[in-house]
Amino acid sequence: MLTDHVHRNYLSRIAFDDETAEPVYRRVNLVARALCPVRGVKSFAAHQVRIVSICETGAVLQARNILALSDHFYLCLGKFEIFLTCAQTKRHDGSLFVRFSKREDRLFIRDLAEITFPMTTLQQLRGNASRAIEARIRPHATNG
Secondary structure (H helix, E strand, C coil): CCCCCCCCCHHHHHHHHHHHCCCCCEEEEEEEEEEEECCCCCCEEEEEEEEEEECCCEEEEECCCHHHCCCEEEEEECCCCEEEEEEEEEEECCEEEEEECCCCCHHHHHHHHCCCCHHHHHCCCCCCCCHHHHHHCCCCCCCC
8 A cells, every 4th residue: 555656646657657667678789889088088988889788768788898988978879970878877797787868769779679780880870770760860970
């Protein structure tokens, strides 16, 4: 009886639903760049990572140099076309669990999960990707 939430309005119902929803991860095999800010320098260190699972709120990454990733970094897809802001949540058995700064679109995540060639996400995506991925490409990303 104490675990039942009384929802006084639709906003509280949404808040409780989002809090209790367990993310559904999709298995993927994608290669991306992790761009980590370098302390004291206005630049980034790039590390190649493999995304092995992804959902709307986060991902599971693997890499040889997984310990070199900073607490907060950007996952870069394509030729600097799509950026996902990430924060580490935990490490387990050589994998790094990250949370995205904002919830990603379900269609975007679905289309990423349907990519079959892992290196595709290191190549130019604009003009070569599904509609949901194309919609996510930054408008000022260059084609070169």
